[in-house]
Amino acid sequence: MRRRNKPALALALTLTAAAPLAVADEFADGEAVMQAVFDQARRHANQSAEVELVIVDSGGRERARGFRYLHKILPQRTKSLIKFHRPASVKGTGLLSETPDDADRATQWIYLPALRAVKRLNADDQNNSFIGSDFSNGDIAGRQVSRDNHEITSQDAAKIHIRSTPKDAGDAYSRIDSVVLRDILVPERIVFYDRNGDKLKTLSNKRVRKIDGMYLVVEAVMTNHQSGGATRLTKTRIDLARDIDPRRVGMQGLRM
Amino acid sequence: MSARDERRAGAVEPAGRVQRLERFFRTGRGARIVAVLIWCALAAAAAAHLPRLSFDNDTWLPAAHPLRAELESFRAAFEPDEALLVAVELPADFFAREMTRAIRQLDAAIAALPAVRHVLSPATATTIIDRGDALEIISFGDALDKGFLDADSFRQRFDRSPYAGKLLSADHRVAALRVAVERGGAEARAMAVAAVVDTVRRHVETHDGAAAHFAGEAALKDELNRATRAQLPKLLALAALALAVFLRLACGNWRRAALVFTAAGAAVAACLGLLAARGWPMNAVLLALPVMVAVIAVADALHILARWDGLGGGEADDGHGDSDDASRLTATVRQTWLPCLGASVTSAVGFGAFAVSELIPLRHFGLASAAAILYAYPLIVGAVWGGLWLAPGLRRSPRPRIAWKKLAAAAYHPSAAHAGRVALAALLIAALLGGGLITLRTETNFLTVFFAEDSRVRRAFDVVDAGLGGSGRVEVTLHGGAAAFASAAALAQVESLATRATAIDSVNQVDSYLLPVAMAHAAFTGGGDNGETALPATDAALAQELLFLSLSRGEAQRGVLSPYLDFDHSSARLSLQTANLDSAALQQTLAATAAVAADFEPAAVGATAAESVTITGLNVFIHHLGQLVLRTQAFSIALTLAIIAALLLVQFGWRAGACGLIANLLPLAATAGLVAWLGHPFDFAAILIAGVTLGLSVDDTIHFLHHYRRGGAGRGIDADGDDSRARALNRTARPIVLTSALFCCGLAVVGASDLVVLRKFAAFTAFGITAALLATLVVLPALLKLVGRGRE
Structure with a gap:
């Protein structure tokens, strides 16, 4: 049976493009499209990259953060590690996440080198901001395909428009509209609507690169329409081929 | 008197102009229809914008003002939402399971409302719990759900937290929910606050002994807006009723009352329409304006009708007898257009001086009042002159119920017999009362200024x-x-x-x-x-x-x-x-x-x-408005005095003009001083008192001096000063007393407002009007006698 508990809207960090040219011309329904997007995004089990996060507030002020990002898909779970190197005052600070395949929420550990302290966090609300940016933890970890009803609202030769409606009435979003590029199965744009039906934020995948047979988003911008802020995420030095030692995305890597 | 003086006094007009006016009043149906249409167009043009009238007490300073820029900058950085504080008095200790659950349910219900950004309550306040290997950044409520806290540890932890005494009273019987409401203007706030209030009331009703209070910025502003919105129809209805009764008594018959009432209604519509057309929202300070415009308009009407009646009563009038209605109307127009215009201009100046204020509500008050009063002038004089011209039933003069001539004589006697003493006494009284100004202070706290002590919003803030x-x-x-x-x-x-x-x-x-x-x-x-x-x-x-x-x-x-x-x-x-x-x-x-x-x-x-x-x-922002209030007071009074002094001196010459100015300064000083003596601070409406009093009271002076000069022009002021003063008093006593009573009547209507600020404004302005009436009837003739003595 095909597993359906995978993040379908894995965005800026985990979002990779689908396998090239393996695209079916027709999809049975919206869910099939989203599942295909996700499946292609997990083509490689390892990913490492340098990430630059520039957060801009409504007044145009910027705050930049740089970190090394390691991502590894393991049996029944996915692990990722963020090691900050910019700004200098937070250099070495680490954030380790582990998301079981059958769970929505990640468990996180944070390491503060100044205090040499590691603490497990249970504050990983999917709606909380990802390290103070306009991305939420949910955007990064992705949403399970099964959490939403997916409907193709329109399509043409180049794009498929999907409307995803959360099954849980208490979900943070009332609707998610995605535009998926048919050829590469990468979302070009995703619009999130809040519980009141108002437009909350828009993810625009600005640049996609083909690396080791995959299409990978290397530059994305999340614009929050309500706060007026935006976050630009850029990935460089991407490596999908090298196998990441599981210890590097574990406690040992966190303290390194 | 020189020919120039005579022309200035309106006693002599070129014969051709008079004849043309008389010919116009004798013309036929076509001209009458055109006149009516012009009047209707004027009224309709103003009223057309009425549906766009909005209500808002939010904006006090322009966006570029440093104080506002500072506040907005602070808000952008730290407080993007407006706070609505819900204080719930609980029937039992908050940490009793049922109470904790009730507050959590209420919190969740409010948080689910549109326009509510987030809610902070004792249940959703964040804490950090160290569980050995794990840190929980978690709300108290979720910590209870997950078993990280039990009721006792919840109480202990909360009492040590910074939220103690803020989100929960020390005795745990009052819980606060800080609701962040999106800043979206008055309408959006009203909807958000109404939704929260409704939700809270529905929850609180299910618990005997529980009560809810609403405080915070959003509640205060919304309460002020709602009070403003509720007060306007109430004040207008009361004003209409009072005006109808007053006009019936003053005019002697319903036809005249209806005519003046209609014209006053058009003036009020013009006033409100002007606000709407300019996009100036109605606010608590502007509430008094429609009523004041109505009474100013009616005052002109009363002067015109009094003159018409006077000319029909066999008053010799500088050679213009009452040969027929057309010539009588011509004489009425000639004798009333200038003093009524002068009175309107001075009222417009007195009110309009606030246009110099940096405070937007006061600036709008000044601009709107000046424009509305001047716009009302053609409406009211057109209506009354036109009524007298077109409707024969309006021309019949009622039998006076008050012996106005005896009253005028009684008022004139002391000023004639003891001019020096009267003037000295008036000066002393004004100086004594005016001395209170040394204790002048300002108050701009919105709660104190606008709301009564027993109002629900003040009770809510008291609970907090x-x-x-x-x-x-x-x-x-x-x-x-x-x-x-x-x-x-x-x-x-x-x-x-x-x-x-x-x-x-x-x-x-x-x-x-x-x-x-x-x-x-x-x-x-x-x-x-x-x-x-x-x-x-x-x-x-x-x-x-x-x-x-x-x-x-x-x-x-x-x-x-x-x-x-x-x-x-x-x-x-x-x-x-x-x-x-x-x-x-x-x-x-x-x-x-x-x-x-x-x-x-x-x-x-x-x-x-x-x-x-x-x-x-x-x-702090509101507090600093106090400095601007004082600055506005100084500017507006100085400007009003300067313009009124110039008008009086130009129109009536320096002696009579100076007397008129002094007669207006005395009640002004007495009224402002009385405010201070009685311990009332100057607030957003109190600063209107002096300017409005001056703007209204100077009307009496203008009408009096106009007739004084006309009497003097015909007979020689220097030779027969006593006679000129007596005649002026005789002609103006009735309309002056009536208009002063009318102003006080209008102020009584304003004083019926629920807003403290308007009550105070009405009471002290009524005092000022009464003092100005006495000054015009008693002090002004005495001053004129004193300055004329040497010449006589």
């Missing part, structure tokens, strides 16, 4: 003051370079300032980023308890703990740091919580706060002294 730490805030913002407050040195400075600010008598508590940082530090260093107050000692430790705390940000980008530290950590906020302070107490608090802030060392955060500290917040 008594049990929830206070409803007032003084916001101190420290500014530095980017990431300046992510340094341990800056943190130490903030701690020092917070400690000293807490020692200020009126300050109950100081909130800053010290608190979440201390919580995080304790969690990482093993304290793990909200009671810990140790702070990180190194820049790296602080920066990393700030990064950790930033994980709590939600979709709306608000986290535990957001209220205290801005986006790039270049500004830090110290929020000093106080009770609702009046202007004097707040002034003291601000002085003490400034002294504390002076110790801030800007160099440590890469700032210069000039830009390093801002003391702001809504309470």
Whole structure:
């Protein structure tokens, strides 16, 4: 049976493009499209990259953060590690996440080198901001395909428009509209609507690169329409081929 | 009197002009229809905009004003939403399971409402729980659900937390829910507040003994807007009723009353239409305006009708007898257009002087009133002249019910017999009362100024003051370079300032980023308890703990740091919580706060002294409006006096003009002084009293002096001064007394408002009008006699 508990809207960090040219011309329904997007995004089990996060507030002020990002898909779970190197005052600070395949929420550990302290966090609300940016933890970890009803609202030769409606009435979003590029199965744009039906934020995948047979988003911008802020995420030095030692995305890597 | 003087007094007009006017009044149907159509077009043009009238008490200063810019900058950084504070009096201890559950349900219900950004209550307040290997950044409610806390540990932890005494009273019987409402203007706020109030009431009703109160910025503004919206129809209805009764008594028959009433209605429609057309929202200060415009318009009508009746009563009038209706109407027009215009202009000046104010409601009051009064002039004189011209039934003069001539004679006698004593007594009384101005003070606290002590909004703020730490805030913002407050040195400075600010008598508590940082530090260093107050000692430790705390940000980008530290950590906020302070107490608090802030060392955060500290917040902003109130008072009075003095001197010559000016200054000084003597501070409406009193009372003077000059022109003022004064009094006593009674009647209507500010305005302005009436009837003739004595 095909597993359906995978993040379908894995965005800026985990979002990779689908396998090239393996695209079916027709999809049975919206869910099939989203599942295909996700499946292609997990083509490689390892990913490492340098990430630059520039957060801009409504007044145009910027705050930049740089970190090394390691991502590894393991049996029944996915692990990722963020090691900050910019700004200098937070250099070495680490954030380790582990998301079981059958769970929505990640468990996180944070390491503060100044205090040499590691603490497990249970504050990983999917709606909380990802390290103070306009991305939420949910955007990064992705949403399970099964959490939403997916409907193709329109399509043409180049794009498929999907409307995803959360099954849980208490979900943070009332609707998610995605535009998926048919050829590469990468979302070009995703619009999130809040519980009141108002437009909350828009993810625009600005640049996609083909690396080791995959299409990978290397530059994305999340614009929050309500706060007026935006976050630009850029990935460089991407490596999908090298196998990441599981210890590097574990406690040992966190303290390194 | 020279020919120029005579022309100025209106006694002599070119014969051709008079003949043309008489010929016009004799013309046929076509001209009458055109006249009626022009009048209707004028009225309709003004009324057409009425549906667009809006209500808003939010905007007090233009966006570019430094005080407002400072406040907006603070809000953008730290307080993007408006706070609505729901204080729930509980029938049992909050930590009783049922009460905790009830507040949590209420919290969730409010949070689910549109336009509510987030809710902070004892259940949703965030805490950090150290569970050995894991840190929980979690709300108290979720900690209960997950079993991290039980009822006892919840109570103990909460009582040690900074939320104690703010979100929950010390006796645990009053819980607060701080609701963040999106800033979206008056309409959006009204909908949000109504939804929250409705939700709270539905929940509270299910618990016997529970009660809810609504305070905070959103509640205060919404209450003020709702009061304004509710007061307008009430005041207009009362004014209509009072005016109808007054006009029936003053005019002697219903036809005349209906005519004047209609014209006054058109003037009011013009006033409101003008506000709507300009996009100026109705506010608490402007509420009095429609009523005042109505009575000013009616006053002109009464003067015109009195003149018509006087000319029909066999008054010889400078050679213009009452041969027929057309010539009588011509004489009426000739004798009333200028004094009525002069009176309208002076009223417009008295009211319009507030156009110089920096305070937007006062500026709108000034501009709208001046325009409306001047617009009402053609409406009212056109209606009355036209009525007399077109409707024969209006021409019949009623039999006077009051022996106006005897009254005038009684008023004239003391001024004629004891002119010097009368003038001296008036001066002494005015000086005595005016001396009260040395105790002048201002008050701009919205609660005190606008709402009665027993109003529900003041009771709500009292509940917050008594049990929830206070409803007032003084916001101190420290500014530095980017990431300046992510340094341990800056943190130490903030701690020092917070400690000293807490020692200020009126300050109950100081909130800053010290608190979440201390919580995080304790969690990482093993304290793990909200009671810990140790702070990180190194820049790296602080920066990393700030990064950790930033994980709590939600979709709306608000986290535990957001209220205290801005986006790039270049500004830090110290929020000093106080009770609702009046202007004097707040002034003291601000002085003490400034002294504390002076110790801030800007160099440590890469700032210069000039830009390093801002003391702001809504309470402070409103307080500073007091300075602008005084400035407005000084400007408006000076401007009004200058223009009115110029008008009086130009129209009536320097002797009569100076007498008229003095006769108006005396009641002005007496009224303003009385306000101070009685201990009433000057507020947004009290500063209107002097200008409005002057604008209205000078009308009496103008009408009196106009007839005084006309009498003198015909007979020689120097030779027969007594006769001129007596004749002027005889002709004007009736309309002057009637219009003064009318003004007082209109003010009584304004005084029926629920808003304290309007009650005070009405009472003191009525006093001023009465004093001005006495000054015109008694003091002005005495002054004229004194200045004319030498010449006689």
